[in-house]
Amino acid sequence: MTRRGLFAPALGLIAAACSPLAVLNGLGPRDAGVRRVARDIAYGDDPRQKMDIHAPVEAGPWPMLVFFYGGGWDSGEGRLYAWAAQALAARGFVVATPDYRLVPQVHFPAFIEDAAAATAMAGEIAGRYGADPGRLGVIGHSAGAHLAMMIALDRRYMLAAGAPDLIRAAAGLAGPYDFLPFDVPASINAFRRVPDPTLTQPVTFARADAPPLWLGHGTEDVVVHAEDSTILCDRMKAVGGRCEAKLYPGLNHADLIATFSPLFRRKAPVLEDVTAFLHRELG
Numbered sequence: 001m002t003r004r005g006l007f008a009p010a011l012g013l014i015a016a017a018c019s020p021l022a023v024l025n026g027l028g029p030r031d032a033g034v035r036r037v038a039r040d041i042a043y044g045d046d047p048r049q050k051m052d053i054h055a056p057v058e059a060g061p062w063p064m065l066v067f068f069y070g071g072g073w074d075s076g077e078g079r080l081y082a083w084a085a086q087a088l089a090a091r092g093f094v095v096a097t098p099d100y101r102l103v104p105q106v107h108f109p110a111f112i113e114d115a116a117a118a119t120a121m122a123g124e125i126a127g128r129y130g131a132d133p134g135r136l137g138v139i140g141h142s143a144g145a146h147l148a149m150m151i152a153l154d155r156r157y158m159l160a161a162g163a164p165d166l167i168r169a170a171a172g173l174a175g176p177y178d179f180l181p182f183d184v185p186a187s188i189n190a191f192r193r194v195p196d197p198t199l200t201q202p203v204t205f206a207r208a209d210a211p212p213l214w215l216g217h218g219t220e221d222v223v224v225h226a227e228d229s230t231i232l233c234d235r236m237k238a239v240g241g242r243c244e245a246k247l248y249p250g251l252n253h254a255d256l257i258a259t260f261s262p263l264f265r266r267k268a269p270v271l272e273d274v275t276a277f278l279h280r281e282l283g
Contacts, residue, residue: 060130070142145175218251
């Protein structure tokens with residue numbers, strides 16, 4: 001069986017794997033020195049086109065991050081990942097956590113368009129919350145990493161959102177970047193209507209002038225295999241782009257983002273590694 005054949009059935013498990021992470025929102029402990037500074041900022045007319053913002057208590061200006069949660073493109077809620085936003089904010093970022101429209105309400109490319117629109121709005125209002133819109137990055141986990149990489153690599157989305165040069169760096173955690181063919185419910189339902197399936201794949205849009213990428217993956221991830229990160233990173237380097245890939249021994253799909261919580265932070269330095277990259281690239 002091919003690599004894609006082994007990987008594709010696991011896409012159907014993405015939502016199930018990500019959902020328990022929301023439990024961390026109620027468990028604590030939380031990172032100190034941050035606060036939610038805005039709630040339900042609309043970036044569109046749909047009820048799901050809203051975002052919250054967390055920021056350090058100390059005055060900025062700070063770099064800005066837009067964090068996209070996972071959930072197989074058909075589930076998830078940004079507010080349940082406030083603990084992850086707080087972890088990033090505690091390390092010197094203003095962090096927007098958008099919701100986005102989901103399958104079956106919409107299909108590709110609507111959720112990618114939402115990611116771009118939310119990111120453009122984050123840049124527009126960054127100054128209100130102590131952030132520098134000239135130092136904006138995107139980050140996501142699982143399906144959220146797919147969103148982050150699509151708007152960072154495929155120029156069309158941020159151009160349509162009116163902010164083609166806004167994204168300065170992008171980070172993906174356990175993301176699917178090369179997952180053809182569509183042969184499980186999660187991918188079929190989200191992408192089957194696309195005439196050219198290659199346009200749904202981040203690897204298609206690797207380019208030399210893309211923002212620098214950081215891709216993290218657990219070696220024990222059976223939901224999205226770690227080679228997705230290495231394939232995208234290798235493709236970026238082959239065309240002259242900048243990319244760092246980091247594999248974490250023993251970590252599975254949920255572990256990678258769970259290490260953002262103080263409860264599991266000792267498992268691996270994922271949070272330290274990705275924020276070091278983002279600070280280095282965003283200044």
